[in-house]
Amino acid sequence: MVTSIIQAIQYNDSEGRLLTYDVRSRQSSSLGLEKARIRFRFSHHRFCVGRYILTSELEFVLQPCPSISKQSRGKQCEACANVDESKYLHAAHLGGKVPHRVAEYMAQPHWLYVAVFADGDVKVGTAAQSRKTRRLAEQGAVCADFVGVVADGYLVRELEDQVSSSTRVSQGFSSVRKAQAWVNPRPLIELESICASTAERVRASSALIWGQSISEKWRARSNALINPRPGQYRLPFGGIEPDFIYDWEVLSVQGPTALIHTHFASGAGDYVVDLSALIGREIDTDLEDSAEGGGTGPAMLF
Ligand SMILES: [Zn+2]
Numbered sequence: 001m002v003t004s005i006i007q008a009i010q011y012n013d014s015e016g017r018l019l020t021y022d023v024r025s026r027q028s029s030s031l032g033l034e035k036a037r038i039r040f041r042f043s044h045h046r047f048c049v050g051r052y053i054l055t056s057e058l059e060f061v062l063q064p065c066p067s068i069s070k071q072s073r074g075k076q077c078e079a080c081a082n083v084d085e086s087k088y089l090h091a092a093h094l095g096g097k098v099p100h101r102v103a104e105y106m107a108q109p110h111w112l113y114v115a116v117f118a119d120g121d122v123k124v125g126t127a128a129q130s131r132k133t134r135r136l137a138e139q140g141a142v143c144a145d146f147v148g149v150v151a152d153g154y155l156v157r158e159l160e161d162q163v164s165s166s167t168r169v170s171q172g173f174s175s176v177r178k179a180q181a182w183v184n185p186r187p188l189i190e191l192e193s194i195c196a197s198t199a200e201r202v203r204a205s206s207a208l209i210w211g212q213s214i215s216e217k218w219r220a221r222s223n224a225l226i227n228p229r230p231g232q233y234r235l236p237f238g239g240i241e242p243d244f245i246y247d248w249e250v251l252s253v254q255g256p257t258a259l260i261h262t263h264f265a266s267g268a269g270d271y272v273v274d275l276s277a278l279i280g281r282e283i284d285t286d287l288e289d290s291a292e293g294g295g296t297g298p299a300m301l302f
Pocket residue numbers: 048049050065066067068069076077078079080081
Protein backbone atom coordinates (compact mmCIF):
# COMPACT_ATOMS: atom_id res chain seq x y z
CA MET A 1 0.00 0.00 0.00
CA VAL A 2 1.44 3.34 -1.06
CA THR A 3 1.32 5.92 1.75
CA SER A 4 2.89 9.22 0.66
CA ILE A 5 4.82 10.21 -2.44
CA ILE A 6 7.52 12.85 -2.60
CA GLN A 7 6.36 15.11 -5.41
CA ALA A 8 8.84 17.97 -5.53
CA ILE A 9 11.33 20.24 -3.83
CA GLN A 10 9.70 23.66 -3.87
CA TYR A 11 10.67 27.16 -2.84
CA ASN A 12 8.57 29.87 -1.24
CA ASP A 13 10.98 32.57 -2.25
CA SER A 14 14.16 31.38 -0.50
CA GLU A 15 12.81 28.63 1.78
CA GLY A 16 13.18 25.06 0.51
CA ARG A 17 10.24 22.73 1.16
CA LEU A 18 9.48 19.08 0.53
CA LEU A 19 6.10 18.60 -1.14
CA THR A 20 4.49 15.23 -0.38
CA TYR A 21 1.14 13.69 -1.30
CA ASP A 22 -0.68 11.39 1.10
CA VAL A 23 -2.40 8.83 -1.06
CA ARG A 24 -4.91 7.71 1.61
CA SER A 25 -6.13 11.15 2.68
CA ARG A 26 -5.54 12.63 -0.79
CA GLN A 27 -3.86 15.64 0.82
CA SER A 28 -0.62 17.36 -0.12
CA SER A 29 1.74 18.52 2.62
CA SER A 30 4.62 20.93 2.51
CA LEU A 31 7.47 20.44 4.96
CA GLY A 32 10.04 23.20 5.58
CA LEU A 33 13.42 21.52 5.10
CA GLU A 34 15.75 23.96 6.83
CA LYS A 35 16.69 22.54 10.27
CA ALA A 36 14.12 19.73 9.88
CA ARG A 37 14.62 16.23 11.27
CA ILE A 38 13.40 13.71 8.72
CA ARG A 39 13.08 10.03 9.42
CA PHE A 40 11.87 7.90 6.56
CA ARG A 41 12.06 4.69 4.57
CA PHE A 42 11.82 4.37 0.79
CA SER A 43 9.88 1.96 -1.33
CA HIS A 44 11.50 0.04 -4.19
CA HIS A 45 9.27 1.75 -6.75
CA ARG A 46 9.20 5.21 -8.19
CA PHE A 47 5.81 6.84 -8.85
CA CYS A 48 4.47 9.54 -11.16
CA VAL A 49 4.68 12.94 -9.43
CA GLY A 50 1.63 14.43 -11.20
CA ARG A 51 1.18 17.39 -13.52
CA TYR A 52 1.84 21.14 -13.31
CA ILE A 53 -1.24 23.22 -14.01
CA LEU A 54 -1.47 27.01 -14.14
CA THR A 55 -4.01 28.60 -11.79
CA SER A 56 -6.04 31.71 -12.66
CA GLU A 57 -3.40 33.66 -10.64
CA LEU A 58 -0.81 32.29 -13.07
CA GLU A 59 0.92 30.15 -10.44
CA PHE A 60 2.05 26.64 -11.36
CA VAL A 61 0.64 24.08 -8.93
CA LEU A 62 1.48 20.40 -8.91
CA GLN A 63 -1.64 18.25 -9.09
CA PRO A 64 -1.20 14.61 -8.03
CA CYS A 65 -1.36 11.79 -10.54
CA PRO A 66 -4.94 10.41 -10.59
CA SER A 67 -3.73 6.83 -11.03
CA ILE A 68 -0.54 6.98 -8.88
CA SER A 69 1.24 5.24 -11.73
CA LYS A 70 4.45 3.35 -11.14
CA GLN A 71 7.29 4.71 -13.25
CA SER A 72 10.08 2.67 -14.72
CA ARG A 73 11.68 5.88 -16.02
CA GLY A 74 10.90 9.58 -16.10
CA LYS A 75 8.97 11.52 -13.50
CA GLN A 76 5.53 11.47 -15.14
CA CYS A 77 3.16 8.94 -16.63
CA GLU A 78 1.93 9.55 -20.17
CA ALA A 79 -1.45 10.92 -19.03
CA CYS A 80 0.19 13.52 -16.75
CA ALA A 81 2.85 14.45 -19.32
CA ASN A 82 0.08 15.09 -21.88
CA VAL A 83 -1.73 17.68 -19.73
CA ASP A 84 1.30 19.20 -17.96
CA GLU A 85 1.34 22.93 -18.76
CA SER A 86 4.93 23.61 -17.72
CA LYS A 87 6.21 21.68 -20.76
CA TYR A 88 5.34 24.60 -23.02
CA LEU A 89 7.65 27.06 -21.29
CA HIS A 90 10.88 25.96 -22.91
CA ALA A 91 9.53 25.30 -26.38
CA ALA A 92 6.87 28.00 -26.85
CA HIS A 93 9.31 30.33 -28.61
CA LEU A 94 10.03 27.61 -31.19
CA GLY A 95 6.44 27.80 -32.45
CA GLY A 96 3.23 25.88 -31.96
CA LYS A 97 0.01 26.55 -30.12
CA VAL A 98 0.01 26.98 -26.34
CA PRO A 99 -2.95 26.90 -23.92
CA HIS A 100 -4.59 30.23 -23.11
CA ARG A 101 -3.19 30.50 -19.55
CA VAL A 102 0.31 29.60 -20.69
CA ALA A 103 0.07 32.41 -23.27
CA GLU A 104 -0.97 34.77 -20.43
CA TYR A 105 1.96 33.59 -18.32
CA MET A 106 4.36 34.12 -21.21
CA ALA A 107 3.02 37.64 -21.76
CA GLN A 108 4.56 38.98 -18.52
CA PRO A 109 8.04 40.56 -18.47
CA HIS A 110 10.87 38.02 -18.31
CA TRP A 111 14.43 38.38 -17.05
CA LEU A 112 17.70 37.02 -18.38
CA TYR A 113 20.24 36.18 -15.70
CA VAL A 114 23.72 34.80 -15.19
CA ALA A 115 23.98 32.45 -12.18
CA VAL A 116 27.02 30.95 -10.50
CA PHE A 117 27.08 27.65 -8.61
CA ALA A 118 29.22 26.41 -5.73
CA ASP A 119 32.18 25.21 -7.80
CA GLY A 120 32.22 28.21 -10.14
CA ASP A 121 30.07 26.71 -12.90
CA VAL A 122 28.05 29.42 -14.63
CA LYS A 123 24.80 29.36 -16.55
CA VAL A 124 22.55 31.77 -18.34
CA GLY A 125 18.84 31.41 -17.61
CA THR A 126 15.44 33.07 -17.68
CA ALA A 127 12.83 33.91 -15.05
CA ALA A 128 9.29 35.23 -15.33
CA GLN A 129 8.61 38.43 -13.40
CA SER A 130 6.34 36.54 -10.98
CA ARG A 131 9.11 34.03 -10.15
CA LYS A 132 12.12 36.29 -10.52
CA THR A 133 14.17 35.41 -7.40
CA ARG A 134 12.36 32.16 -6.58
CA ARG A 135 13.78 30.76 -9.81
CA LEU A 136 17.33 31.42 -8.59
CA ALA A 137 16.58 29.77 -5.23
CA GLU A 138 15.17 26.70 -7.03
CA GLN A 139 18.29 26.48 -9.17
CA GLY A 140 20.58 26.51 -6.15
CA ALA A 141 22.62 29.46 -7.39
CA VAL A 142 25.04 31.14 -4.99
CA CYS A 143 25.06 34.50 -6.74
CA ALA A 144 23.55 35.93 -9.88
CA ASP A 145 23.24 39.04 -11.99
CA PHE A 146 20.10 39.93 -13.93
CA VAL A 147 21.50 41.18 -17.23
CA GLY A 148 18.35 41.92 -19.23
CA VAL A 149 14.59 42.25 -19.07
CA VAL A 150 12.30 41.91 -22.08
CA ALA A 151 8.57 42.13 -22.75
CA ASP A 152 7.67 38.43 -22.68
CA GLY A 153 8.74 34.83 -22.34
CA TYR A 154 9.16 34.26 -26.07
CA LEU A 155 11.69 37.05 -26.54
CA VAL A 156 13.69 36.10 -23.45
CA ARG A 157 14.18 32.52 -24.64
CA GLU A 158 15.33 33.72 -28.05
CA LEU A 159 17.74 36.03 -26.27
CA GLU A 160 18.91 33.19 -24.01
CA ASP A 161 19.58 30.90 -26.98
CA GLN A 162 21.49 33.58 -28.87
CA VAL A 163 23.53 34.76 -25.88
CA SER A 164 24.33 31.20 -24.81
CA SER A 165 25.46 30.38 -28.32
CA SER A 166 27.63 33.49 -28.74
CA THR A 167 29.26 33.39 -25.28
CA ARG A 168 29.31 29.58 -24.86
CA VAL A 169 27.79 29.94 -21.39
CA SER A 170 25.68 26.86 -20.61
CA GLN A 171 21.91 26.95 -20.06
CA GLY A 172 21.92 24.41 -17.25
CA PHE A 173 23.48 21.63 -15.18
CA SER A 174 22.17 18.42 -13.74
CA SER A 175 21.17 18.23 -10.08
CA VAL A 176 23.85 15.55 -9.58
CA ARG A 177 26.50 18.00 -10.77
CA LYS A 178 25.09 20.74 -8.54
CA ALA A 179 25.28 18.45 -5.51
CA GLN A 180 28.87 17.45 -6.33
CA ALA A 181 29.79 21.13 -6.37
CA TRP A 182 28.81 21.52 -2.73
CA VAL A 183 31.26 18.90 -1.48
CA ASN A 184 34.12 21.38 -1.95
CA PRO A 185 32.55 24.80 -2.56
CA ARG A 186 34.74 27.69 -3.67
CA PRO A 187 34.91 30.82 -1.49
CA LEU A 188 32.07 33.29 -2.01
CA ILE A 189 34.43 36.08 -3.08
CA GLU A 190 35.73 33.91 -5.96
CA LEU A 191 32.20 33.02 -7.05
CA GLU A 192 31.17 36.69 -7.08
CA SER A 193 34.20 37.53 -9.19
CA ILE A 194 33.26 34.79 -11.69
CA CYS A 195 29.69 36.12 -11.71
CA ALA A 196 30.83 39.68 -12.41
CA SER A 197 33.16 38.74 -15.29
CA THR A 198 30.66 36.33 -16.90
CA ALA A 199 27.79 38.82 -16.56
CA GLU A 200 29.94 41.44 -18.28
CA ARG A 201 30.50 39.12 -21.26
CA VAL A 202 26.82 38.20 -21.43
CA ARG A 203 25.74 41.85 -21.12
CA ALA A 204 28.01 42.77 -24.02
CA SER A 205 26.48 39.99 -26.12
CA SER A 206 22.93 40.90 -25.04
CA ALA A 207 23.52 44.57 -25.85
CA LEU A 208 24.76 43.62 -29.34
CA ILE A 209 21.63 41.54 -29.97
CA TRP A 210 18.96 43.62 -28.23
CA GLY A 211 20.53 47.04 -27.93
CA GLN A 212 20.30 47.19 -24.15
CA SER A 213 21.37 45.49 -20.96
CA ILE A 214 21.08 46.00 -17.21
CA SER A 215 22.81 44.90 -14.01
CA GLU A 216 20.91 43.83 -10.92
CA LYS A 217 22.86 41.64 -8.53
CA TRP A 218 21.40 38.84 -6.39
CA ARG A 219 23.03 36.72 -3.73
CA ALA A 220 21.64 33.67 -1.90
CA ARG A 221 21.11 34.19 1.81
CA SER A 222 23.89 32.87 3.97
CA ASN A 223 23.45 29.27 5.16
CA ALA A 224 25.36 26.20 6.31
CA LEU A 225 26.08 25.09 2.74
CA ILE A 226 27.57 28.40 1.67
CA ASN A 227 29.51 28.90 4.91
CA PRO A 228 31.11 25.60 5.93
CA ARG A 229 31.93 25.10 9.61
CA PRO A 230 35.69 25.30 10.24
CA GLY A 231 37.10 21.84 9.69
CA GLN A 232 33.83 20.47 8.34
CA TYR A 233 34.37 17.39 6.19
CA ARG A 234 31.57 16.82 3.71
CA LEU A 235 30.86 13.55 1.99
CA PRO A 236 28.85 12.97 -1.17
CA PHE A 237 25.70 10.99 -0.43
CA GLY A 238 24.14 9.48 -3.50
CA GLY A 239 22.71 6.15 -2.59
CA ILE A 240 19.07 5.60 -1.79
CA GLU A 241 18.59 2.06 -0.70
CA PRO A 242 15.06 0.68 -0.58
CA ASP A 243 13.92 -0.33 2.89
CA PHE A 244 16.85 1.34 4.57
CA ILE A 245 15.65 3.72 7.28
CA TYR A 246 17.15 7.17 7.01
CA ASP A 247 17.37 9.68 9.80
CA TRP A 248 18.48 13.08 8.59
CA GLU A 249 19.00 16.34 10.34
CA VAL A 250 18.84 18.88 7.53
CA LEU A 251 21.45 21.58 8.17
CA SER A 252 20.69 23.58 5.07
CA VAL A 253 19.12 23.34 1.65
CA GLN A 254 20.07 25.17 -1.53
CA GLY A 255 18.17 24.46 -4.74
CA PRO A 256 18.00 20.69 -5.21
CA THR A 257 20.85 20.07 -2.76
CA ALA A 258 20.79 19.55 1.01
CA LEU A 259 23.51 19.39 3.61
CA ILE A 260 22.50 16.82 6.17
CA HIS A 261 23.92 15.39 9.35
CA THR A 262 23.23 11.74 9.90
CA HIS A 263 24.06 9.04 12.42
CA PHE A 264 25.04 5.64 11.13
CA ALA A 265 26.33 2.83 13.28
CA SER A 266 29.57 3.23 11.34
CA GLY A 267 29.84 6.89 12.33
CA ALA A 268 28.21 10.27 12.12
CA GLY A 269 28.86 12.60 9.23
CA ASP A 270 27.86 15.63 7.22
CA TYR A 271 26.65 14.65 3.77
CA VAL A 272 25.74 16.52 0.61
CA VAL A 273 22.55 15.04 -0.87
CA ASP A 274 20.95 15.48 -4.26
CA LEU A 275 17.34 15.77 -3.08
CA SER A 276 15.96 15.36 -6.59
CA ALA A 277 16.84 11.66 -6.29
CA LEU A 278 14.02 11.43 -3.75
CA ILE A 279 11.34 12.70 -6.13
CA GLY A 280 8.72 10.15 -7.06
CA ARG A 281 9.64 7.85 -4.18
CA GLU A 282 7.16 6.56 -1.71
CA ILE A 283 8.02 7.83 1.73
CA ASP A 284 6.89 6.24 4.93
CA THR A 285 7.57 8.55 7.83
CA ASP A 286 5.35 6.69 10.29
CA LEU A 287 8.12 4.54 11.72
CA GLU A 288 8.38 2.94 15.11
CA ASP A 289 11.44 3.90 17.12
CA SER A 290 12.35 0.24 17.45
CA ALA A 291 12.41 -0.11 13.67
CA GLU A 292 15.61 1.91 13.31
CA GLY A 293 17.82 -0.09 11.06
CA GLY A 294 21.08 -0.24 9.31
CA GLY A 295 24.53 -0.92 10.51
CA THR A 296 26.03 0.58 7.42
CA GLY A 297 25.69 3.82 5.55
CA PRO A 298 24.28 4.18 2.07
CA ALA A 299 26.32 3.43 -1.02
CA MET A 300 28.22 6.31 -2.57
CA LEU A 301 27.08 6.81 -6.12
CA PHE A 302 29.06 9.88 -7.09
ZN1 LIG B 1 0.59 10.47 -13.71
